[in-house]
Amino acid sequence: MSGKRHESLIKTPKQLVIVLVLSFAVPVIVIILLANLATSGRIYDEETKSPEAVAKRIKPVAEVNMATAGTEFKEPAAGAPQAQAVAGKADGKQVYESTCMACHGAGVANAPKFGDKKAWAMHLMHGTEHVYENALKGKGAMPPKGGNLTLSDAEVKAAVDYMLGAVK
Known part of the structure; x- marks a missing residue:
């Protein structure tokens, strides 16, 4: 090993204090300057700061009206999307074609195919x-009544009978 002794760059207590102060002050100053740079150039007019403008921006998208809770169900407005309902008393084939065929026609999610x-x-x-029971209450990926809750139990059973008639 060499006989040269290891020496520190800081030789006096005064130098130590200066290094400690600078090691704290320089990063703080850099952070302040970066924050100032990031927020500069944004000028907000008084209109956007007004309480009305702020309230409008943070207004909820929807509100719950507790006064009407428990009242009777009203029909949707004209033009509103509606569930696929089978008009009147439908036979099994009509129910199958309007509700069941989407999955049982193609075998979606392992649904038994029509006629298989x-x-x-x-x-x-x-x-x-x-x-x-499976058709009425749902099973696996199939929702109750095939997802068409407007169907009566008799209509669902008629659709099941129609599908079973194709395999008997």
Whole structure:
């Protein structure tokens, strides 16, 4: 090893104090200057600062009217999107075509396809009542009544009978 002794750059207490002060002051000054640079150039007029303008910007999108809670259901306004409803008392084929075919026609989410005997055999081994129950209450990815809650239980059962009739 060399005989040269290791020496520090800071030799006096005065130098130590100066280094400590600068190591704190320089980053603080840099942060202040960067913050000033980032916020400079934004001029807000008095209109955007007014309480009315602020209230308008933070206004909720919707409000709940508790005064009408518990009142009867009203029909949607004209032109509003409505659920697909089958007019009047529908037969099984109409219900299938309006509601069930979207999934059972293509086998979406492992739904048994219309007319596929193998796919329906697994469901039929539990009995027709079990298939009715699945159609009415939903099972797996299928929502209750196939997602059309406007259907009566009899209409759903008619659609099930129509689909089962194709595999018997």
